[in-house]
Amino acid sequence: MSAPIRDPAEIYRRSFAIIRSEADLARFDAGAQEVVVRMIHACGMVDLADDIVVSPGFAEAARAALVAGAPVLCDVEMVRHGVIGRLMPSDNKVLCLLNDPQVREIASRDATTRSAAQVDLWAARMEGAVIAIGNAPTALFRLLELIDAGAPKPAAIIGVPVGFVGAVESKDALAADSRGVEFLTVKGRRGGSAMASSAVNAIAGGLEGHG
Amino acid sequence: MSAPIRDPAEIYRRSFAIIRSEADLARFDAGAQEVVVRMIHACGMVDLADDIVVSPGFAEAARAALVAGAPVLCDVEMVRHGVIGRLMPSDNKVLCLLNDPQVREIASRDATTRSAAQVDLWAARMEGAVIAIGNAPTALFRLLELIDAGAPKPAAIIGVPVGFVGAVESKDALAADSRGVEFLTVKGRRGGSAMASSAVNAIAGGLEGHG
Numbered sequence: 001m002s003a004p005i006r007d008p009a010e011i012y013r014r015s016f017a018i019i020r021s022e023a024d025l026a027r028f029d030a031g032a033q034e035v036v037v038r039m040i041h042a043c044g045m046v047d048l049a050d051d052i053v054v055s056p057g058f059a060e061a062a063r064a065a066l067v068a069g070a071p072v073l074c075d076v077e078m079v080r081h082g083v084i085g086r087l088m089p090s091d092n093k094v095l096c097l098l099n100d101p102q103v104r105e106i107a108s109r110d111a112t113t114r115s116a117a118q119v120d121l122w123a124a125r126m127e128g129a130v131i132a133i134g135n136a137p138t139a140l141f142r143l144l145e146l147i148d149a150g151a152p153k154p155a156a157i158i159g160v161p162v163g164f165v166g167a168v169e170s171k172d173a174l175a176a177d178s179r180g181v182e183f184l185t186v187k188g189r190r191g192g193s194a195m196a197s198s199a200v201n202a203i204a205g206g207l208e209g210h211g
Numbered sequence: 212m213s214a215p216i217r218d219p220a221e222i223y224r225r226s227f228a229i230i231r232s233e234a235d236l237a238r239f240d241a242g243a244q245e246v247v248v249r250m251i252h253a254c255g256m257v258d259l260a261d262d263i264v265v266s267p268g269f270a271e272a273a274r275a276a277l278v279a280g281a282p283v284l285c286d287v288e289m290v291r292h293g294v295i296g297r298l299m300p301s302d303n304k305v306l307c308l309l310n311d312p313q314v315r316e317i318a319s320r321d322a323t324t325r326s327a328a329q330v331d332l333w334a335a336r337m338e339g340a341v342i343a344i345g346n347a348p349t350a351l352f353r354l355l356e357l358i359d360a361g362a363p364k365p366a367a368i369i370g371v372p373v374g375f376v377g378a379v380e381s382k383d384a385l386a387a388d389s390r391g392v393e394f395l396t397v398k399g400r401r402g403g404s405a406m407a408s409s410a411v412n413a414i415a416g417g418l419e420g421h422g
Contacts, residue, residue, distance in 0.1 A: 004348065004380065004381070006323040008323075008324045011349075011376045011377065015374055018375045042403065043403060044373045044374050044378065076292075078289050078292050078404065081288040081292050112219075116217060137215065138215065138217050138222075163226060163252065164226040164252070164255065165222045165229070166215050169215065170215070188255070189256065193405055194289065197289075
């Protein structure tokens with residue numbers, strides 16, 4: 001066996017080349033392709049491309065929001081820690097409020113998950129923000145409810161919760177009516193923190209940056 | 212459409228029930244089944260069970276190590292943040308040394324990734340530890356090299372790096388010869404931080420705890 005490749009830049013370069021040669025990316029524009037490639041890189045599955053739904057202006061709007069200094073609001077700490085801070089074009093804040101002391105209280109009051117309760121605390125920062133939900137369907141449902149109730153609209157929603165209860169339904173609800181907000185989602189049960197943060201990283205730094 | 216389920220305990224209960232009804236778990240013992248169910252829960256794919264390779268004593272050895280107070284050593288911050296601290300039986304340390312100031316220096320000296328360089332810093336804490344590698348094939352290769360060079364043996368290795376360059380080869384190397392250490396891996400390109408941390412959570416708290 002040949003020695004393993006250890007140079008990080010070379011590992012990224014070869015990985016992206018393999019993904020571009022194997023994945024069917026033809027239906028995505030150039031900006032969305034960078035996002036899809038990075039998401040595939042994060043999960044190891046080239047057929048993920050077939051399940052990705054992205055609104056036509058998503059990549060451009062999300063990039064413009066970051067350039068303008070918008071924060072990234074994440075549903076869980078794993079998403080926040082998957083975002084590569086130095087790729088951010090405007091030293092953007094990447095926030096997860098799950099451990100805010102108010103969250104337990106709201107969750108208990110509303111008989112919901114802490115992830116969903118946290119979304120209530122996003123409202124003050126939501127206008128023009130980039131949302132990254134990788135874990136909790138309840139957070140995505142709550143986000144749509146708050147927008148319906150008149151909360152400020154984010155610039156873009158990355159809505160890729162994973163799992164067996166509510167994930168499919170929450171992502172279908174986003175894709176069916178994103179309330180006029182640019183969005184990206186993954187049909188079906190697949191999703192997760194790594195997919196969410198890799199989409200953010202692609203928007204922030206394209207395929208050039210790595211970490 | 213009926214209202215989404217929001218109660219976290221009920222979401223976990225239903226999720227695990229769906230997984231047990233759909234996944235083929237017959238070849239795993241009871242302890243390993245809990246690990247496999249949690250890993251499937253983290254990725255949304257019941258067919259992951261078919262690709263999981265686990266040594267016969269893995270779940271028991273990893274659990275005993277945590278009960279005895281062993282640390283969990285993680286290759287990236289995402290894995291560390293996916294571990295649910297309050298499930299730990301002995302208030303165990305969950306560590307990621309990727310941001311240790313020495314790591315950049317070692318990575319530069321050895322022309323390798325920071326993830327792999329970090330493994331050199333694990334040696335002092337490795338004896339009897341639980342290792343959780345969810346991201347970097349280079350970290351898993353380096354771990355095997357260090358054990359071959361006489362480093363203290365961990366109690367168990369969760370080796371599930373993801374991706375297109377080196378991931379398959381590093382996991383095959385672990386499965387072919389785990390150096391006498393109990394291990395869990397996933398054949399193929401799939402893997403990731405969520406799979407690694409969910410395996411740790413299953414060992415720590417079975418399917419009862421949730422977060």
